[in-house]
Amino acid sequence: TGSCNKIVGGIQRFEAAQAAKVTQLPAYLLEKVESSMDLLNVVAAYYSPLTLIDKANLIGIARKMGFTKTQIAEGLFDALEIPPQAHLMNDYLFLLKLPGELQQLIVDKDLSLKRALIFQRAEAHLDWVVQLIQNLHLGINMTAEIIQNIWEMAQRDDTDFRTKAQQMGLWDIAREGIDDPRPVVMDIREKINAARMPHLTAAEETLKQTIKAAKIPENVKVKWDPYFEKQGLEMTFHAKDLEELQKILRGLSDANLEPVFDQI
Incomplete structure (x- = not known):
């Protein structure tokens, strides 16, 4: 909060100790934080290096504290190792809209912001994206190719993402019972190529x-x-x-x- 003047870091260490019934544990106490923006910078420094989702969370907290985009860009982005450009704010805040499964994928695969923003192409259908990945055991590259191509062709034909995925026969694949995903992935490639080919020819x-x-x-x-x-x-x-x-x-x-x- 704005009145906060100290922070104890590493809360997960204390939770683990509590679960193990350890009654004493060394703590790092950081005092004399002059402002809530300073506090955010302290947190960023303490937990560095931060994941993409960590950075998004700190930016989201700063927004909840009432800071403007310009204030956050000037006062926090340097600690987060983000270029001081206010327009990047929306990109990071978008990551907080993602289902937990996609946020975890971003962390596990250490995706760049540019790569993670592929999910914007399917923003209204993120649950479908999660189902597609889980059902077909897809990696991020194949997932990105599917999303990008559906989006591109939806734009080309002036329709929406879901309608285009249905027209290509890809929408229901995310929910079908599949024993071996490999031939299905090959079939997806063929469907994408078939949909693109008239335009490409x-x-x-x-x-x-x-x-x-x-x-x-x-x-x-x-x-x-x-x-x-x-x-x-x-x-x-x-x-x-x-x-x-x-x-x-x-x-x-x-x-x-x-x-x-x-x-x-």
């Missing part, structure tokens, strides 16, 4: 024209993999000597390639 034709217009050297072979696992360009070429190599590299200038990568 058209995009590939357009990309061919863009590559042609970019005047990429003729002896450079360009391959584009439309599958969602590997979105990018694969460029190969053969140079018989240094002069030819330098000529090819000049032909692959930023100005030539920029429209190609913009399209991807």
Whole structure:
């Protein structure tokens, strides 16, 4: 609270000692905390290094104390090792909306904030995400790919996340009894590719024209993999000597390639 002027750290140690009927235990007592913001900084320092969820919890507590986003960014973010940008506040507060299972996944896998925010794509269906992970024993990479692709195609077709997942035959998979998840995961990949392919086929034709217009050297072979696992360009070429190599590299200038990568 705002009137707090001392804190005893490591409460879990005391709870464990109490359960073991230990009556005395050394304690760290931190005194002379001048303000509640100082207190939050003390807690951050005491428990450092903090997990992503720890940081989110401290930011949430600061908000409950009445601090503005700017005050928190300026007064607490440094202790949390977060860039002092107030707009990051909502990203961390979003993590507090996640079910406990997803918060624990973030901690166990030591996810970055950017990676953890993939769950924003399915914010209205987080219980479904939990069921999907548990039912198919999914890792974070496959989970992220499924969420991202459903979201992208929902945006493309101007529909909502659940409707698109149902159209792709993915919604009920989270609740079906599954003995061996491996063939199901392979089936999910096929369904995602099938849903994306009409769009990607058209995009590939357009990309061919863009590559042609970019005047990429003729002896450079360009391959584009439309599958969602590997979105990018694969460029190969053969140079018989240094002069030819330098000529090819000049032909692959930023100005030539920029429209190609913009399209991807």
